[in-house]
Amino acid sequence: MKAPSIRMGGLLAAPAVLYMVMFFVVPSLILFVYSFWTAASYRIVPDFVFSNYLNSLMSPLFWTVTINAILIGLVTASITLVLAIPVGYYLVYVSRSQVILYLILITWFSSYLVRIYAWRTLLGTSGVLNTILIQAGIVDTPVDVFLFSRFAVAITLIHIYLPFCILLVVSSLSEIKKDLIDAARDLGASPLGAFFRVIAPNAASGLVGAFMLTFVMVAGDYVTPQMLGGSSGQTTGLLIADQFRKTGNWPLGAAQAFLMFLVSIVIYLSVMGLGRATGLVVKRRPARKAGG
Amino acid sequence: MLLKLVVWSILAFLLMPLVIIVLFSFHASPSLSFPFAGFSLRWYAEVLGNAQLGSALVKSLTVAGFTALITLVLGAAASLAWLRLGHRGRALLEVLCLTPIALPGLFVGVSLLVLFAQARVQLSTVTIVISHVVLALPILIVAMRARLALFDPSLEEASRDLGASQMQTFGKVTLPLIAPTLIASAILAFAVSFDEFVVTSFVAGTETTLPMYIWSMMRRTVTPLINAISTLALVFSIVILVAAWLIGHLRRRSAVAGRTVS
Amino acid sequence: MTIRPPVIEITAAQKMFGSFQALSDINLSIEQGEIVTLLGPSGCGKTTLMRLIAGFEAVTAGSIKIDGRDCAGQPPERRPVNMVFQRYALFPHLDVFENVAFGLKVKGTPKAEIRERVQRMLHIVQLDSFANRYINELSGGQSQRVALARALVNGPKVLLLDEPLAALDLKIRQHMLVEMKRIHAETGATFVYVTHDQDEAMILSDRVVLMEKGRIVQIDRPETMYAAPKSLFAAKFLGETNLFEAAMAGDDASGMTAVTGSGLRFHSSIVPAGELRGKVIVSIRPESFRFNRDNDTTQSAIGQVEDVIFIGSRSFYTIRLADGVRVRVQVQRSTRTSLPKPGENTEVFWDSDNVVILPQS
Numbered sequence: 001m002k003a004p005s006i007r008m009g010g011l012l013a014a015p016a017v018l019y020m021v022m023f024f025v026v027p028s029l030i031l032f033v034y035s036f037w038t039a040a041s042y043r044i045v046p047d048f049v050f051s052n053y054l055n056s057l058m059s060p061l062f063w064t065v066t067i068n069a070i071l072i073g074l075v076t077a078s079i080t081l082v083l084a085i086p087v088g089y090y091l092v093y094v095s096r097s098q099v100i101l102y103l104i105l106i107t108w109f110s111s112y113l114v115r116i117y118a119w120r121t122l123l124g125t126s127g128v129l130n131t132i133l134i135q136a137g138i139v140d141t142p143v144d145v146f147l148f149s150r151f152a153v154a155i156t157l158i159h160i161y162l163p164f165c166i167l168l169v170v171s172s173l174s175e176i177k178k179d180l181i182d183a184a185r186d187l188g189a190s191p192l193g194a195f196f197r198v199i200a201p202n203a204a205s206g207l208v209g210a211f212m213l214t215f216v217m218v219a220g221d222y223v224t225p226q227m228l229g230g231s232s233g234q235t236t237g238l239l240i241a242d243q244f245r246k247t248g249n250w251p252l253g254a255a256q257a258f259l260m261f262l263v264s265i266v267i268y269l270s271v272m273g274l275g276r277a278t279g280l281v282v283k284r285r286p287a288r289k290a291g292g
Numbered sequence: 293m294l295l296k297l298v299v300w301s302i303l304a305f306l307l308m309p310l311v312i313i314v315l316f317s318f319h320a321s322p323s324l325s326f327p328f329a330g331f332s333l334r335w336y337a338e339v340l341g342n343a344q345l346g347s348a349l350v351k352s353l354t355v356a357g358f359t360a361l362i363t364l365v366l367g368a369a370a371s372l373a374w375l376r377l378g379h380r381g382r383a384l385l386e387v388l389c390l391t392p393i394a395l396p397g398l399f400v401g402v403s404l405l406v407l408f409a410q411a412r413v414q415l416s417t418v419t420i421v422i423s424h425v426v427l428a429l430p431i432l433i434v435a436m437r438a439r440l441a442l443f444d445p446s447l448e449e450a451s452r453d454l455g456a457s458q459m460q461t462f463g464k465v466t467l468p469l470i471a472p473t474l475i476a477s478a479i480l481a482f483a484v485s486f487d488e489f490v491v492t493s494f495v496a497g498t499e500t501t502l503p504m505y506i507w508s509m510m511r512r513t514v515t516p517l518i519n520a521i522s523t524l525a526l527v528f529s530i531v532i533l534v535a536a537w538l539i540g541h542l543r544r545r546s547a548v549a550g551r552t553v554s
Numbered sequence: 555m556t557i558r559p560p561v562i563e564i565t566a567a568q569k570m571f572g573s574f575q576a577l578s579d580i581n582l583s584i585e586q587g588e589i590v591t592l593l594g595p596s597g598c599g600k601t602t603l604m605r606l607i608a609g610f611e612a613v614t615a616g617s618i619k620i621d622g623r624d625c626a627g628q629p630p631e632r633r634p635v636n637m638v639f640q641r642y643a644l645f646p647h648l649d650v651f652e653n654v655a656f657g658l659k660v661k662g663t664p665k666a667e668i669r670e671r672v673q674r675m676l677h678i679v680q681l682d683s684f685a686n687r688y689i690n691e692l693s694g695g696q697s698q699r700v701a702l703a704r705a706l707v708n709g710p711k712v713l714l715l716d717e718p719l720a721a722l723d724l725k726i727r728q729h730m731l732v733e734m735k736r737i738h739a740e741t742g743a744t745f746v747y748v749t750h751d752q753d754e755a756m757i758l759s760d761r762v763v764l765m766e767k768g769r770i771v772q773i774d775r776p777e778t779m780y781a782a783p784k785s786l787f788a789a790k791f792l793g794e795t796n797l798f799e800a801a802m803a804g805d806d807a808s809g810m811t812a813v814t815g816s817g818l819r820f821h822s823s824i825v826p827a828g829e830l831r832g833k834v835i836v837s838i839r840p841e842s843f844r845f846n847r848d849n850d851t852t853q854s855a856i857g858q859v860e861d862v863i864f865i866g867s868r869s870f871y872t873i874r875l876a877d878g879v880r881v882r883v884q885v886q887r888s889t890r891t892s893l894p895k896p897g898e899n900t901e902v903f904w905d906s907d908n909v910v911i912l913p914q915s
Contacts, residue, residue, distance in 0.1 A: 012372045016366040021388070024391070034406055118312060122312060177643065186637045198647075
C-alpha cells in the first residue's frame with residue numbers, strides 16, 4: 001500500500017518539481033556559471049575567471065551601494081519587525097480580529113507600484129505632508145528632504161513590507177500557546193516581562209526568520225530607492241539591474257547578485273550570533289505533546 | 293488599552309496612503325495637494341479613453357489568467373502528491389518552493405533572463421507567463437501545505453475501503469475536499485501575477501503589462517490619472533480578496549479539516 | 555487553632571463575556587489549608603471562576619478578596635496565588651530548574667535562596683535528579699510535578715489547579731492524585747482544584763463546590779454531597795443513581811413520604827434542602843439497594859432479575875419492578891448470602907436514610 005502510494009505521489013509531484021527545476025534551479029545555475037564569464041563590448045564570452053568577483057570587491061562604488069543597501073535593509077527590517085510584533089501579538093493573543101487581518105491583507109495585495117507612488121505624492125514638495133505642514137504653520141517653505149532621502153525610502157519600504165512581516169510574525173507566534181504568557185504572568189512577570197522572558201525566546205527563530213526575509217526583500221528592492229531615494233537611492237540591486245538592462249555586462253551583474261546573496265547569509269549568521277550572544281535566541285527544543 | 297492603540301495606529305499608517313490615493317483620484321484639479329478642490333470623475337473618464345492603458349490591462353489580465361491556470365494545474369497535482377510523499381519527497385518540494393519565495397524578485401528575474409538568453413527564447417508574453425508561474429507556484433504550494441496538514445488521510449483510505457478506485461477517490465473525495473483551498477490559492481496566484489513588476493521588467497521584452505505601463509507613467513509625471521488607475525487596481529485587489537474569502541467560507545463548511553481547526 | 559479570615563472570599567461575583575453570563579451570584583469562602591474542588595460539567599464556569607481568582611479575568615460585579623484584601627484591578631503577577639495549568643504550560647526554552655526558578659527570578663530573589671528553594675521543592679515533588687532536563691524530555695507525570703513545583707515554590711496563599719490531571723493516562727492519574735494529597739500535606743498550601751471528574755473531586759477534596767450553568771448549586775463535604783444531593787443535577791452528576799417520578803404524600807417527624815404513580819412508597823429521613831410539594835423525584839443509589847431484609851428495613855419492592863453484570867468485587871443487577879420500572883442494584887460479592895439469578899423473582903430492600911427526595915427541577 002505504502003510503496004505504490006509514494007510512487008503515485010512522485011508521479012503527481014513530477015510536473016511541479018520539473019517546472020521549478022527548469023525555471024528556477026537551472027537558471028540560478030546558469031547565472032552562477034555566468035558570473036565566471038567575461039563580457040567584452042556587449043558580447044558575452046564563456047570563460048572561467050574570478051575577475052567579476054574581484055573587480056566588484058575592489059570597486060568603491062560597489063561597496064558604497066552595498067553598504068547603502070545593507071543600511072537601508074537593516075534599519076527598515078528592524079523597524080518593520082518592531083512594528084509587526086505588536087500587531088502580530090494582538091492578532092494571536094488578544095483578538096483574532098478578522099477585520100484587522102483583512103485590512104492587512106488588503107494593504108499587502110494592493111499594488112506595489114501604487115504604494116511607491118502614494119508615498120511619492122505624500123512626501124513631495126507640493127505633496128500632502130508639506131501642504132498640511134505649511135497650512136498648520138509649522139513650516140514656511142516646503143520641506144524637500146522628505147522626498148529623495150533615506151527617510152523617504154525607509155518609510156516606503158516599511159509600508160510595503162510591513163503586512164508581509166506581520167503575517168510572518170503571526171505565523172511564528174501562533175506556535176506558542178497563550179498558556180505560556182498566562183503562566184509567566186501568574187509567576188510574577190509583567191506583560192512586557194512575559195514577552196521578553198517567554199515569548200521572545202520561544203519565537204526567536206521565527207522572529208529572526210521574519211527579520212531576515214524582510215531584510216532580503218528590502219535590501220533587494222531597488223525600485224523604491226530609485227523612485228524615492230534620489231542620490232541616496234543607489235543600491236546593489238539597482239547596480240545589478242543596470243548591468244542587465246543598460247550596461248550589458250551580465251557576468252559582472254551575475255557575480256554581484258551572488259555577492260549580495262553571500263552578504264545576506266553573512267548578515268543572517270551575524271544576527272543569529274548576536275541573538276545567541278545576548279541570550280535572546282536559545283536553542284529551542286520543540287515541545288512534545290503533553291501527556292506523552 | 294495601550295496595545296490596541298498601538299495596533300490601530302500601525303493600521304492607520306498602513307491604510308492612510310491608500311486612502312489618500314483614492315481621495316485624490318476624485319480630485320477636480322490636477323494638483324495632488326490640499327486644499328481639496330472638489331470632486332470629479334474626469335480622471336476616470338481619461339482612464340477609460342486611454343487606448344494604451346486598455347491594451348496593457350488586457351495584457352495583464354491575459355498573463356494573470358494563464359498564470360493562475362497553469363499554477364492551479366501544477367499546484368493541484370503537487371498538492372495531491374504532497375499527501376502521498378514521504379519525508380524526503382516533502383523536503384525536496386519544500387526547498388524548491390521556499391527558496392524562490394525567500395529570494396528577492398531581482399534574483400529570479402535576472403536568472404530567468406539569462407536562461408531565456410542562453411536558450412535563445414524570444415522575450416514575449418509566453419516568457420512573462422513562465423516567469424510568473426515560478427513566483428506563484430511556490431506560494432500556492434506553501435498555502436496548500438498548511439491546509440493539507442489538516443487533511444485526514446484516512447478519508448482516502450475509507451473511500452478505497454468502500455470500493456472506490458484510486459481515480460474515483462481522487463474525483464469524489466480528495467479533489468472536492470481540497471478544491472476550495474486550491475481555487476482560493478489560484479485566485480491569489482492571479483493577484484500575484486497581476487501586480488508583478490520586478491521580474492516582468494526583465495523578461496517582458498517589448499511587451500507592456502499594466503504595472504509596466506504605470507511604471508512608465510510614474511517615472512514621467514505625477515498626475516491624478518495614476519491615482520485613478522491605482523484606485524481601480526485597489527478595488528480589483530479587494531474584489532479578488534473577497535472572492536478568496538468567500539471561497540474560504542465554503543471551505544469551512546466542507547470538511548477539509550476533517551478534524552476541527554482550532 | 556486560631557481564627558483566621560478565609561484565604562479567599564468571593565462575594566456576589568458575576569462575570570459577563572459580552573452578553574453571555576458566564577458566572578452569576580458566586581459566593582464562596584475558602585479556608586487556609588483546605589482542598590476545595592470546583593466541580594461541574596464543561597461550560598459550567600468553573601475555569602472562569604478560577605481565572606477570576608488568578609486575575610486573568612476581571613469580575614463584572616462583586617468582589618474577590620484574597621487573604622483579606624480586595625484584589626480588584628490587580629493583575630495576575632501581583633496576586634499571591636499561583637496556578638497549575640491544564641497543559642502545564644511549562645517553558646520549553648528552559649530546563650526543569652529554570653522553570654521552577656522562574657517566579658523567584660522574576661521577583662529578584664537572591665541566587666542562593668533561589669537555588670535552595672528550588673532544590674527543596676524539586677525534592678518534594680521527587681524530581682531531584684531532573685533539574686537539568688529539558689521539558690520535552692519529561693513524561694506527562696513528570697511535567698505535572700514540575701508544574702506543581704513551579705507554582706508551589708513561590709509559596710502562594712492559594713494554589714490553583716486547572717484540571718491538572720486531564721492530560722494524563724488513567725494509571726498515572728490515580729498515582730498523581732495520591733501524590734497531590736501528599737504534597738498538599740507536606741506544604742500545607744490551600745488548593746483550589748478545578749475538575750469535571752467526580753472521582754477526582756471525591757478523592758481529593760475537603761469540600762466540593764458543585765457548579766452548573768455559571769452558578770454554584772451546592773457546597774458540601776464530598777460524602778454529604780453524595781449521600782444528600784440537594785438537586786436533581788447534583789444527584790445525577792455525582793455517581794450513578796436510580797430516579798423515580800413521584801408525588802409528595804406525607805411529612806411527619808420521622809421524615810417525608812413520596813408515592814409513585816403505580817403506588818410504590820418511598821420514605822426518607824433525610825432533611826431536604828427546601829420545601830417539597832407536589833411532584834418530586836426520588837433518588838436512590840444502586841448500592842443502597844439490598845436483596846436481604848435488615849432489622850430496621852421498612853421498605854421494599856417486588857421485581858424480576860433481568861440482567862446481571864459481574865465485575866469482580868461487585869455485581870450490577872437490573873431489576874424490573876412490578877410496574878415495569880427498572881432499577882440498578884449494586885451488591886458486593888459475598889460468599890455468605892445467596893444472590894438472585896437472572897429470570898428469578900426477588901424482593902429489593904432499602905432504608906429511609908438512603909432515600910433522597912428532590913424537587914423536580
